[in-house]
Amino acid sequence: MNYFFQKFGRILVIWLPLGWLLLFFMFPLVEMINVSFSEARRAVPPYIPAFQIGSGGFTFSPVLDNYLLIYEYWEDYLWPAINSIRLAFFSTLYCLLFAYPMAWWIARSNKSIQHILLILVLMPFWTSSLLRMYALIGLLNPNGFINDVLIWAGITVTPIQMMQTDFSIYSGMILTYLPLMILPLYASLVRLDVSIIEAAADLGAKKWDIFRTIVLPLSIPGIVAGSLLVFIPAVGEFVIPALLGGPEQLMLGKVIWTEFFRNRDWPVAAAIAIILIAIIILPIVYARYQDRERIS
Amino acid sequence: MRRDVPLLIKALGIAGFGILYIPVMIMIIYSFNSSKLVAVWAGFSTKWYKELWTDDILLTALYKSLLIGVSSATISTVFGLLIAIAFVRFSVFKGRLILSLVASAPLVMPEAVTGLSMLLLFIAMEISFGWPSGRGVDTIMIAHATFGMCFAAVVIQTRLRDMDKYLEEAARDLGGRQPFVFLSITLPLILPSIIAAWLLSFTLSFDDLVIASFVSGPGSSTLPIVIFSKIRLGVSPEINAIATLMILTISILVLFGSILVLKREDKK
Numbered sequence: 001m002n003y004f005f006q007k008f009g010r011i012l013v014i015w016l017p018l019g020w021l022l023l024f025f026m027f028p029l030v031e032m033i034n035v036s037f038s039e040a041r042r043a044v045p046p047y048i049p050a051f052q053i054g055s056g057g058f059t060f061s062p063v064l065d066n067y068l069l070i071y072e073y074w075e076d077y078l079w080p081a082i083n084s085i086r087l088a089f090f091s092t093l094y095c096l097l098f099a100y101p102m103a104w105w106i107a108r109s110n111k112s113i114q115h116i117l118l119i120l121v122l123m124p125f126w127t128s129s130l131l132r133m134y135a136l137i138g139l140l141n142p143n144g145f146i147n148d149v150l151i152w153a154g155i156t157v158t159p160i161q162m163m164q165t166d167f168s169i170y171s172g173m174i175l176t177y178l179p180l181m182i183l184p185l186y187a188s189l190v191r192l193d194v195s196i197i198e199a200a201a202d203l204g205a206k207k208w209d210i211f212r213t214i215v216l217p218l219s220i221p222g223i224v225a226g227s228l229l230v231f232i233p234a235v236g237e238f239v240i241p242a243l244l245g246g247p248e249q250l251m252l253g254k255v256i257w258t259e260f261f262r263n264r265d266w267p268v269a270a271a272i273a274i275i276l277i278a279i280i281i282l283p284i285v286y287a288r289y290q291d292r293e294r295i296s
Numbered sequence: 297m298r299r300d301v302p303l304l305i306k307a308l309g310i311a312g313f314g315i316l317y318i319p320v321m322i323m324i325i326y327s328f329n330s331s332k333l334v335a336v337w338a339g340f341s342t343k344w345y346k347e348l349w350t351d352d353i354l355l356t357a358l359y360k361s362l363l364i365g366v367s368s369a370t371i372s373t374v375f376g377l378l379i380a381i382a383f384v385r386f387s388v389f390k391g392r393l394i395l396s397l398v399a400s401a402p403l404v405m406p407e408a409v410t411g412l413s414m415l416l417l418f419i420a421m422e423i424s425f426g427w428p429s430g431r432g433v434d435t436i437m438i439a440h441a442t443f444g445m446c447f448a449a450v451v452i453q454t455r456l457r458d459m460d461k462y463l464e465e466a467a468r469d470l471g472g473r474q475p476f477v478f479l480s481i482t483l484p485l486i487l488p489s490i491i492a493a494w495l496l497s498f499t500l501s502f503d504d505l506v507i508a509s510f511v512s513g514p515g516s517s518t519l520p521i522v523i524f525s526k527i528r529l530g531v532s533p534e535i536n537a538i539a540t541l542m543i544l545t546i547s548i549l550v551l552f553g554s555i556l557v558l559k560r561e562d563k564k
Contacts (some may be wrong), residue, residue, distance in 0.1 A: 006474060010389075014382045016377040017445060018391055021398040024442040029414035043418050045465055070518050098315065103307035108301045119554045124316045124552040126496070128391070128503035131539040134527050135323035141531060145322050178316060236406020238506050243527065253408045253506075260412060270416065273409040280404060 002025075036270035037062035042051035046097065049155055059091035066271040074133050077272065084251040085279065087241075088167070088234035091173035094228050095181040096223065098174060106191070118186075133172050135242045139167050140244070166244030177233065181226040188222025189215075232280050239245040252276045313551045320543060324431075327536035331551035337523045345539035353522060362520040364433060365502040368417060372497035373490060375441070376448025377439065383449075402443040411510030419509060431513035439511045440504060444497030453491030456482075480560050487557045495553040 037050040037059075049060040070077045106117045124132065139145045142159040150156045164166055192215065201212045216255060239254035245251070259269040330341030348354060378398050380390065402410065418428055420433050427504045428435055463485070483490075505520040512521065519542070526535055 009474075010386065013378045014386070014389055014391060014395065016505040017379045017382070017449075018395045018398070019377060020395070021395075021402075021442065024414065024417070024438055025398055025402055027411075028410075028417035031416045031420050045423070049420070083359050095342075098308075098312045101305045102312040105305050105309035107303050110525065115558050118558070119551060120313060120316075122554055123547050123550050124320070126499045126503075127320070127543045127546045130503065130524060130527075132320060134468050134523075134535060134539055135319040137527070138323050138531050138536075139319050144531075149311070174315060175319065178312065185475065222304055233406065236408060238406075238408050239524075244478070253406055256412060257506075257509075269412055273406075273412055276406055276409055280406065283352045284404065 002269035011037035028150055032270045035267055036066055036274050038267045039063050040265055040267045046264050054183050066267045070271055080250045080252050080255045083176050084235050087169050088231050091170055091234050092230045094170055094174055095178050099178055099185050103189050106186050121179045121182050129176045130239050132175055136172055136175055159239055168244040169249050172244045173234055177230040180229040184225035185222040188219045192218055236276055323536050324540045327540040330455035333399055344533040356515050357519045357522040360525050361502055368437045368444055369494050369498035371441035372444030373494045375445040375531045376493055378454050379449035380452035380456050383453055399446050399449055402446045407506035415563040417511045431511055432516035435511045436508050436555045439507050444500055448493035448497050451493040452489050455486045459485050492553045493556050495549050529546045
């Protein structure tokens with residue numbers, strides 16, 4: 001009897017969450033692939049499913065129209081894709097530059113300061129990105145805080161255009177994703193054995209050489225982890241390009257939104273979403289591959 | 297411990313924290329500005345906060361966001377706990393690979409993709425079985441619970457793995473039955489991580505704009521959806537006030553949660 005309950009409980013523990021995630025995460029992705037091969041129409045819902053089981057029995061009629069459409073108007077979709085990769089890449093780089101000294105500082109502080117600094121890193125991470133982007137708009141607007149100060153100080157006469165530029169996107173990305181870069185960097189730096197650094201210093205190594213030949217190579221796992229954590233969500237970002245970017249900073253996340261809500265072309269939105277997933281899978285697979293190389 | 301952090305690194309570090317905090321701080325200051333013009337300081341006032349309480353659309357949205365946040369966070373925490381138990385306590389089981397895949401993929405999926413795919417499923421389900429009829433609070437709740445449980449699982453898993461297993465074994469050796477051992481030994485030990493997981497899922501749900509926009513129906517706008525449509529019209533002192541309230545609330549929750557977790561870590 002007891003054994004039966006244990007066995008039954010075990011199955012429940014595994015299958016409750018697994019069933020939920022299969023139903024509400026896996027199935028939707030399958031359905032999205034289905035819709036991306038469907039024909040668009042002006043009705044509710046605005047597509048004819050490529051695969052369906054209904055009153056007409058089982059039908060399967062995939063169309064490549066949506067992917068061909070993306071291919072035909074490739075300029076409209078290719079630039080947002082390139083933009084997504086470019087803006088996410090440089091955002092990751094800038095986050096790394098800002099995060100490294102911060103992570104080093106936290107890792108080398110004593111326990112109580114370390115805790116305060118860690119909480120200071122975590123707090124903005126949990127507060128809504130939407131609201132922080134809104135706060136940033138208040139700073140960067142033509143009549144925003146920074147321009148006010150610059151005009152008041154006599155540095156510029158006319159407001160500097162900061163909104164709807166790459167600069168505003170990078171500011172937003174750093175503000176949103178900096179904590180995600182700091183935490184793994186901190187984790188790898190705090191484990192670093194100080195005696196190696198001391199030994200190098202005792203043997204007369206310069207600070208820069210110690211950093212270049214010891215600290216940096218040993219923190220590579222943290223750099224890789226942090227870069228993935230920033231790059232992956234940054235590629236699919238919607239809020240930042242929607243609020244801070246202009247037409248030059250169009251990204252795939254926003255294109256999906258526009259196709260879906262404004263053009264009501266759901267099959268094309270689904271097809272773009274699949275392209276976006278492909279862009280995200282590449283760095284993950286690459287990182288996995290690198291990991292395996294390092295272990296072996 | 298070592299306090300040999302060079303001054304330059306400290307200065308760069310402070311600059312980094314400045315980037316994280318200055319925009320929000322300036323916004324908080326301007327939420328107390330009595331002028332309607334955002335950039336002009338015209339004296340201290342709390343009138344924008346008072347005005348929030350008369351804005352019915354905001355209050356309805358707040359109520360919906362809280363409802364969705366609390367219910368989805370609760371589901372997320374329970375299911376996250378189950379996932380954590382499965383990974384940490386069951387060494388080998390059928391479906392381990394698929395569970396680890398579906399429990400980690402939502403962590404990296406762009407919100408627009410998750411939102412769109414879930415909406416498409418809800419519509420396909422409605423056509424096939426008539427449920428869910430239309431979209432609203434329930435569909436947002438399901439969507440939030442789905443990605444929330446993956447984050448909750450990560451948080452609880454870390455703690456469960458670090459936990460001293462011998463305490464459980466001792467309790468079992470002394471004749472404690474499995475459910476009793478779990479409730480009286482395991483659960484209290486991992487309680488901080490469960491609270492942290494709940495807070496995390498709640499804030500993720502409470503802050504979510506993109507997924508909620510896709511799976512919401514007419515009349516089920518959450519607070520971020522309402523705020524987003526207001527932001528599109530421009531910067532205004534009312535949004536400063538509501539944003540200040542939201543950020544302060546979440547910050548206090550996070551402060552509370554991180555103190556819980558860090559204190560536990562210190563005891564080890």
